[in-house]
Amino acid sequence: MGRLIGFLxxxxxxxxxxxxxVFSTFYSPFFWRNLPAMGSVLCIxxxxxxxxxxxxxTGSWGWVLLILGIVLVFLSGGVRxxxxxxxxxxxxxxxxxxxxRLMTEGRLRF
Structure with a gap:
């Protein structure tokens, strides 16, 4: 029961x-301004x-792609x-x- 409460x-x-x-996208007339946004979507x-x-x-490679995608989201300026x-x-x-803490240990320590 503690793990369910922890998950909730x-x-x-x-x-x-x-x-x-807020994640936002924008249109740019220049193709090079959308490269970080496109790369972030593909990496994620x-x-x-x-x-x-x-x-x-490919577990470790998946984490690398996920982190790279998150970094590219911030570089593209699409996060407010x-x-x-x-x-x-x-x-x-x-x-x-x-x-x-409830999900991993099953209890809280104060």
């Missing part, structure tokens, strides 16, 4: 933190595919962070960390 807390924390992150798709379909054969209150951030982060 983890999802709640991700939801509240993810509310203030390849990383997720290799982690889900071939986890033993909306302002958030300290209270929302604290609640979301506490739910995220306590959910992770």
């Amino acid at each position: 807390l983890l999802l709640t924390g991700i939801y509240f933190l993810g509310q203030n992150i 798709m390849g990383g997720v595919t290799s982690l889900i379909v071939f986890p033993r054969q 962070l909306k302002p958030t209150s300290l209270w929302n951030f604290m609640i979301a982060f506490a739910a995220l960390i306590s959910g992770y």
Whole structure:
């Protein structure tokens, strides 16, 4: 039961933190301005595919592609962070960390 509650807390924390992150795309008349955005989509798709379909054969390569895709998302300028209150951030982060601890250890230690 603790692991289920931990999973729900983890999802709640991700939801509240993810509310203030906006991913956007834009049209550019120059082809070289869209290369990081296109590369990020391709790297994330390849990383997720290799982690889900071939986890033993290409697991480490999938993580490399996933991290490279996340870096390219930030380089493309397609990520905007909306302002958030300290209270929302604290609640979301506490739910995220306590959910992770409940899933991995099955209990919380204060």
